[in-house]
Amino acid sequence: MLNIVLFGPPGAGKGTQSQKLITHYNLVHLSTGDLLRAQIAQGTELGLTAKKLMDEGLLVPDEVVIGMIGSSLKTNPQAGGFIFDGFPRTVAQAESLDRLMAEHQTNISCMIALEVAEEELVTRLLERGKTSGRPDDQDETKIRRRVTVYNTETAQVAGYYAAQQKFHALNGIGPIDSIFTEICGLIDQHQAAAPENPAAATSEVKA
Template sequence: MLNLVLFGPPGAGKGTQSQKLIEKYQLVHLSTGDILRNEIANGTELGLEAKKLMDQGILVPDHVVIGMISNKLDSNKDAKGFIFDGFPRTVAQAEALDALLASKNTAISGMVALEVDDDELQKRLLLRGKDSGRPDDANPEIIRRRIDEYNSKTAPVASFYKEQGKYHSINGIGSIDAIFAEITKVIGNF
């Protein structure tokens, strides 16, 4: 089973590369952002709480996210693997994910980190915000907060996977196909 953490700051291209990886490797996409947006669209209590936090650029509590991921894993027992897009975002989440996967007799195969500098991220997110309609992509102050949140809280997750020998860095600037080719080379070594 291929369980891949696709890692990088907001706007690094995780969503774009996820789609290509899903098609090539027939993985189930686990995007916490998509799961949360679905909860918001359905107007659930969790969705309303999550929307309030997301609109401020604040992370949703770990136990909520882990519970949603566990449900998604259980509902896809015959999957060839999973791609974790935008999760884990903290070392505590990485530890919880490892424990959750171990309880289901599997593990993370590797982490692929898309590296993109902060200025490029801001440009990409503002551009995406024009099309997506997402308020967190249209406001430069919220974008800056999201990038700062990533740099202070999420980037340390890379060290967690480095210690396990599962971390692989890819330059996230270039053509979509060139970046994808680099990612598939890395996956070929898992």
Template sequence: MINIVLFGKPGAGKGTQAEFLKDKYNLVHLSTGDIFRFNIKNDTELGRLAKTFMDKGDLVPDAVTIQMLQSEVDKNPQAAGFLFDGFPRTIAQAEALDAFLASKEEEITATVALEANDEILIQRLLERGKTSGRPDDQDEEKIRNRYDEYNQKTAPLMDYYKSQGKFHTVNGIGTILEVNERLNQVFDNL
């Protein structure tokens, strides 16, 4: 089983690239953002709770996120592997994911970070906000808050996975196809 964590700041292209990667490598794509948005749209208890944090540009607390993700993994017992998009975002989440996967005699195969300049990403998100209707993509201050959260809480995960020999970086700037080709080079060598 292949279990990949796809990293990158909001707007780096994780969701776009995950669509290609899940098909090519037969992985189940688990995007915490998409799962939260589904729950918000359907006004579930988890959705209402997640919305209170997301509206401020804050991360949803670990306990809520971990429980939700475990449920999604359990729904796919026959999966060839998982592509985790937007999770883990903290060391505590990474440790919880490792423990959860170990309980299933699995582990993270690799982590891949899409890297891009903040100013380019902010412009991407503001453009996406015009068509997506997502309020968190329409306010530059909220976007910058999300980046601050990422830098404080998520960036330390790079060292966590580097120490395990499971961390790879990919330049996230270029056409969708160019970035996809770079990702395929990493995936094909796992």
């Protein structure tokens, strides 16, 4: 099973590449925001717990989010794997995700981060803001703040996956298809080198 953590600052092209990867590798897209909304809409126990916390202005704890991801793993047995969008954002979340994946006899294959210079991101997002209608795409100060938050959050998680030799940073500037080809090349390398027992391999790295 192929499980990818795809990171990239706002405007890096992560959404575009995610869709191409989903189609190419038969992956299920896992966005924590989408999961929260779906669980709440379905009225599940996890969804009700999350809604209660959110209504009180509290953050949804990691164990609830991990529970939702676990539910998605169980309900998508036909998937070729999963692509994690913007998650994990902390080392604690990455460790919890590793434990969950091990329970399902799989692991995270690799983390890929698309890198784009801040000035290019600002230009892209301001341009996108002309048609997206999103207020946060139309305010340069908010855009720079979002990029700073992303860089701060990603640094620690990148180090976590780098210790497992799973982190790869790619240049997010260039033709879409060229970037996609490069991403696929990295993924295919990991697939070819994947151990027969991925859960055990994760345990060995962390031991």
